[in-house]
Amino acid sequence: xxxxxxxxxxxxxxxxxxxxxxxxxxxxxxxxxxxxxxxxxxxxxxxxxxxxxxxxxxxxxxxxxxxxxxxxxxxxxxxxxxxxxxxxxxxxxxxxxxxxxxxxxxxxxxxxxxxxxxxxxxxxxxxxxxxxxxxxxxxxxxxxxxxxxx
Numbered sequence: 001x002x003x004x005x006x007x008x009x010x011x012x013x014x015x016x017x018x019x020x021x022x023x024x025x026x027x028x029x030x031x032x033x034x035x036x037x038x039x040x041x042x043x044x045x046x047x048x049x050x051x052x053x054x055x056x057x058x059x060x061x062x063x064x065x066x067x068x069x070x071x072x073x074x075x076x077x078x079x080x081x082x083x084x085x086x087x088x089x090x091x092x093x094x095x096x097x098x099x100x101x102x103x104x105x106x107x108x109x110x111x112x113x114x115x116x117x118x119x120x121x122x123x124x125x126x127x128x129x130x131x132x133x134x135x136x137x138x139x140x141x142x143x144x145x146x147x148x149x150x
Contacts, residue, residue, distance in 0.1 A: 001135065002092060004032040004056040005128055006049045006099035014129050021132035027139055029132070032056035042101070049099050050107035057094035063111040064095045066131065067103050068121050070114035079138035081113065097127050 009015050022029045034052035036045060057063075062085055073081065085093055096103065096111070108114050117130050140147035 001027055002030045002032065002057045002061065002094040003097070003128065003131060004034065004053045004094060005097035005124070006034055006036075006053065007124065008033050008035060009125055009128065014125055017129045018132045021129075021136040025132075025136045025139055027135065029135065043104070046098065046101050046104035047106070050096075050104040053096045053098070053103075053107070057096070058092040061092035061094040062090045063113075064093065065103050065108045065111035065114045066095060066097045066116075066127055067108055067114050068116050068119070069108070070116035072116050072118055075134060075137050076141060078115075078134055079141040082135075082138050083142055095131055097124055097131070099124060 009018070018031075022031075034049065034056050036048045036052065038048065040048055082093075095115075096107065098104075098107075117127065117134075122130065137147065139145075
């Protein structure tokens with residue numbers, strides 16, 4: 001699984017949490033960070049970030065866009081979706097996390113799934129932690145591990 005995100009995550013509590021979930025996961029997680037170095041704003045910035053995110057993951061990957069307008073799945077539903085892709089032979093699964101202005105509409109439209117973590121707006125750096133935890137939780141749900149309790 002790939003997680004591509006806009007911005008650089010500095011060492012600290014968020015980075016430590018992500019590392020903790022990634023180390024506990026038996027599914028390999030590959031993280032890629034991108035940054036636009038040009039002075040852009042608004043739609044032009046979102047489009048440039050989207051291009052960089054797509055370049056950071058394998059061509060042909062199944063894409064999941066993290067966006068507040070996406071579907072709000074329970075942890076069990078998320079696990080079922082991951083299992084379906086796994087069992088359906090999906091080779092590369094890539095989660096895309098935009099910057100402060102979100103993802104370009106074209107990128108959300110291209111995604112196989114647009115996913116939200118509730119109706120609240122989360123800081124994009126925090127979304128990385130939430131995603132890493134939900135991936136680990138999905139793995140434990142599918143394995144019948146007691147980490148996830150209803």
